[in-house]
Amino acid sequence: xxxxxxxxxxxxxxxxxxxxxxxxxxxxxxxxxxxxxxxxxxxxxxxxxxxxxxxxxxxxxxxxxxxxxxxxxxxxxxxxxxxxxxxxxxxxxxxxxxxxxxxxxxxxxxxxxxxxxxxxxxxxxxxxxxxxxxxxxxx
Amino acid sequence: xxxxxxxxxxxxxxxxxxxxxxxxxxxxxxxxxxxxxxxxxxxxxxxxxxxxxxxxxxxxxxxxxxxxxxxxxxxxxxxxxxxxxxxxxxxxxxxxxxxxxxxxxxxxxxxxxxxxxxxxxxxxxxxxxxxxxxxxxxxxxxxxxxxxxxxxxxxxxxxxxxxxxxxxxxxxxxxxxxxxxxxxxxxxxxxxxxxxxxxxxxxxxxxxxxxxxxxxxxxxxxxxxxxxxxxxxxxxxxxxxxxxxxxxxxxxxxxxxxxxxxxxxxxxxxxxxxxxxxxxxxxxxxxxxxxxxxxxxxxxxxxxxxxxxxxxxxxxxxxxxxxxxxxxxxxxxxxxxxxxxxxxxxxxxxxxxxxxxxxxxxxxxxxxxxxxxxxxxxxxxxxxxxxxxxxxxxxxxxxxxxxxxxxxxxxxxxxxxxxxxxxxxxxxxxxxxxxxxxxxxxxxxxxxxxxxxx
Numbered sequence: 001x002x003x004x005x006x007x008x009x010x011x012x013x014x015x016x017x018x019x020x021x022x023x024x025x026x027x028x029x030x031x032x033x034x035x036x037x038x039x040x041x042x043x044x045x046x047x048x049x050x051x052x053x054x055x056x057x058x059x060x061x062x063x064x065x066x067x068x069x070x071x072x073x074x075x076x077x078x079x080x081x082x083x084x085x086x087x088x089x090x091x092x093x094x095x096x097x098x099x100x101x102x103x104x105x106x107x108x109x110x111x112x113x114x115x116x117x118x119x120x121x122x123x124x125x126x127x128x129x130x131x132x133x134x135x136x137x138x139x
Numbered sequence: 140x141x142x143x144x145x146x147x148x149x150x151x152x153x154x155x156x157x158x159x160x161x162x163x164x165x166x167x168x169x170x171x172x173x174x175x176x177x178x179x180x181x182x183x184x185x186x187x188x189x190x191x192x193x194x195x196x197x198x199x200x201x202x203x204x205x206x207x208x209x210x211x212x213x214x215x216x217x218x219x220x221x222x223x224x225x226x227x228x229x230x231x232x233x234x235x236x237x238x239x240x241x242x243x244x245x246x247x248x249x250x251x252x253x254x255x256x257x258x259x260x261x262x263x264x265x266x267x268x269x270x271x272x273x274x275x276x277x278x279x280x281x282x283x284x285x286x287x288x289x290x291x292x293x294x295x296x297x298x299x300x301x302x303x304x305x306x307x308x309x310x311x312x313x314x315x316x317x318x319x320x321x322x323x324x325x326x327x328x329x330x331x332x333x334x335x336x337x338x339x340x341x342x343x344x345x346x347x348x349x350x351x352x353x354x355x356x357x358x359x360x361x362x363x364x365x366x367x368x369x370x371x372x373x374x375x376x377x378x379x380x381x382x383x384x385x386x387x388x389x390x391x392x393x394x395x396x397x398x399x400x401x402x403x404x405x406x407x408x409x410x411x412x413x414x415x416x417x418x419x420x421x422x423x424x425x426x427x428x429x430x431x432x433x434x435x436x437x438x439x440x441x442x443x444x445x446x447x448x449x450x451x452x453x454x455x456x457x458x459x460x461x462x463x464x465x466x467x468x469x470x471x472x473x474x475x476x477x478x479x480x481x482x483x484x485x486x487x488x489x490x491x492x493x494x495x496x497x498x499x500x501x502x503x504x505x506x507x508x509x510x511x512x513x514x515x516x517x518x519x520x521x522x523x524x525x526x527x528x529x530x531x532x533x534x535x536x537x538x539x540x541x542x543x544x545x546x547x548x549x550x551x552x553x554x555x556x557x558x559x560x561x562x563x564x565x566x567x568x569x570x571x572x573x574x575x576x577x578x579x580x581x582x583x584x585x586x587x588x589x590x591x592x593x
Contacts, residue, residue, distance in 0.1 A: 005366065005399040008422055012409040023411055038395040042341035043364055050413065050422055105398075122462060123409075129375055132368075132403035133468040135461035136443045137451050139407060 001130050004104035006059060007051050011116035012123075012132040014139075021117035024055040027062055030112030030125070039101045041093050045075050048100070056103075065103065073100070141172065141207040142191050143281070143297045144181040147200050147305070148244075151176045153331055153535065154200045156522035158183070160335045160537075165193045179244055180283060180295060182207065192301035197361065199305060199330045205279060205297030214259065217294040222262070228298070235267045238274040246284030246291060256280055260296070304330070307360060310391070313353075317381040317390050320351045320374065322436050324429055324499075328526070328535075329357040332427050335522065335537045336497040338363040342424035343398070345489070347405045347482070350374050350436075352384035352397075354427040359388065359396035363425070370439060370470070372402035406440045406473070406481055406554075412488045421491030421540070429499040430478055433563055433570040438478060439470040474566040477554060479513045483538070484551040487517040490540040495521070501533040503572045516549050517541055530577040531569075 006024060016022035053072035060068055078097040114123040114130060121138065124131050146154050155174055158181075162169035167190045173182040185191050188206060195204040208225035211217030239260070241253045248256070257280075267275075277299035282291035311326035313319050324332070332354060338344055340362030346354045349367030351374055358365050367384070369375055377383035381390070388397040403409055413420045431438045442448060453460040460466055479500060486496040496518065502510055504527070512523065518538035525534050564571040572578075 001399050001401065005401075008366075008411060009401075009409040010411040012403060012407045014407065017412075040341075040364075040395065043343075046341040046424075047343060047364075050420070052413070124462075127376065128399075129372060130401040131372055132401060132407070132409040133370070133372075134404075134407055134441050135452065135466075136441065136448050136469045139441045139448060 001109045001125055001128055002105060003056070003059060003107045003109075004047065004051070006109075006114075007056055007104075009114075009130075009132075011118060011121065012134055013116070013119060013121065016116055016118045019118040022119070024052075024059055025114035025123070026117055027059070027109060028113040028115050028122070030063070030109045032063065033108050033110045034102075034106050035108050037101075037105050039093060039098065040105075041078065041097060044097055044100055044104070045078055047104070048073065048075060048078070051104070060103070065107070068103075140185060140187065140191075142183050142185055142300070143205040143207045143295050144183055144195065144198075145202045145205065145281070146179045146181055147202060148179045150200055150328070150331070150524075150526060152526070153328075153335075153524040154181075156524050156537070157198060157200055157331055157334050158194070159522070160337060161194050161197055164197075164334075164337045164339060165190070167194050169194065178283060180281060180293070182210075182295075188300050195301040195303050197334060198303040199308065199327060199334060201303045202305060203299055203302045205295075206300050207295065207297050209296045211294045212292065213290075214256070214294065217296060218259065218262075221260075221296050229263045229265075232276055232298075233264060233266055235265075235275040236270045236273075237265055237267055237276045237278060238269065238271055239278045239280075241280045241282065243282040243284065243291070245286050246282055246289075248282070311356065311360065316387060318351050318377050318383055318387050319353070322429070322431070323351055323353045326353075326357070329353045330360065332497050332499075332535060333357040333361055333363075335524075335535065336425040336427045336495045338425060338427075343422075344425040344427060345410075345423050346428050347408070347426070347485070348428045348430050349384065349400060351377070352387050352400070354429070355384070355397065355400075356387055356391060356393065358425070358427060359393040360391070362396070364396050364398050366398050366423075367400040368403045368405075368408070369400070370402065370404045370441075375400040375402065404441045404470075405478070405485060408485065410485075410489060419488065421489060421494055423489045424491055424494050426482075426486050426490065426494075426496045427498070428482065430475070430482065432501045432573075433472075433475055433567040434501075434573050437563060438473050438475055438567060438570075440473040440478075441468060442471040443469045444471040472563040472566055475569060476513075477552075477566075480552055481554075483513050483515040483518055486538065487515050487540065487549070488551070492540055492542040494540050496538045496540075497535060499533050499535055501531055501569050503531050503569060503577050505572075505577065512536060531573065 010023035057068045073096050080092040080094050109125050110128050112125050170184040191204045209217050209221030211220050239257045241256050281295040283293040284291050308327045338358040338361040342363045344358045344363045344365045346367045349369050355365035355367045375384050384400050388394045519541050521537045521539050523534055525532050
């Protein structure tokens, strides 16, 4: 499970949906892996405004990953030129873009648990696939 | 400029919707001048040759697009039209290598007739070499016949400017795919679904019933990044290696587009609704799905069939049972209609403005007259394409999330708990009719007696 995906997910329980503690989920006993993936500047550019930066910073803290800047980079920080057309050859990806790609797309949780900060329920991750099913008393 | 689209005579109900979706995707103004369900020839107006090429490059239910040089009801009027409409083009192709062919739809011509027809175009004055393969330009005479008549009723002459993406059907053919299941959508319709939902590079798409990943693979083919979930985690994992969703992405060299797959139930989804200062903000660009009809795959959600949800957690050997390996999460049957409504609610919450939902819905043919298509105040029904079978059909419904519709007040439906010991068929009208063989019913709702002849 990629760090990017974690930024979109919260506790699956209906009772937790309104709680601010149910997002982001807290990783426990996790095994991280870097899965090499082609960099896709267009994708990072489109997805960056949808990322909750505070939650991403907290996640990096908990996982012991390098600290992120306090403010969310803007789309103009991703390319060295003013040209935002990712097809244009003169728009070189910046280090910010590479770092984001490395964190959001290449860093994956292969094994471990995700814990809800509100109800304490644990969701297991096995072979990179998380299980968000709930026992019937939590439905 | 006018162009002739050579469509494919299959899935007729999907063709116009696909062309319109591709026009929207590429930002091209498309005007359909002539279209008939019973004909593979469609005349359109577009602003340029490059627009025509861009429009057709992703089409699945088409072969190609031709710059229209002339149209006629017979050869006399065709030649007249070509001379008056396209004389200014002739000089441009005077010396290039070219290919000239005649294609007859629902008709036949001998090769000597072909030669005669081709020679009748002598006046265009092409002097370049003739090459059957690898020619710079390809010219085509199209003849359309009525099935029983020996003379064509329509003729078109045009220059090929762009080919479709129909070859993708062969590439993604299920017969050659490593990992499929009984309910995998065939490659052609999965690709069309991705087209109607406007899958494109940079976008993020989601399939809440991903199964073996057929729709996500089709969306990734068009450069979209994909997420997927399924209530049955075994379908995502498969047997591991090649026999898994990831294995399918590896087979097509699309792994960089596969973001994640996880196990979850749409009625208890972990996807979070983002909110900002100005209210809800979308996360997904598109949602594509073929929800389980409850026939081959049972339609289930989390919960207990017997309604004993409040019994509390079960503890085994001092450990919560649901945290132990191999715990099977209880599931209960669910109503298909409720699921469709839930998908619409989910889409309204998760899609960005202008984002699309494309979902499949099966119906018994007898329901056609009083069929209710799910609707939602935040979703606009863009197209409804029908694939008919013998006694039932299924529809591909495509919705677009309306811009600024967040001001519309609505609440996601809150559903009652399990319906006691309800049987799957009581919850799913389609399933019931399917297993009853789509019997006809009389006015009182009783099955009709089969009338015997003789």
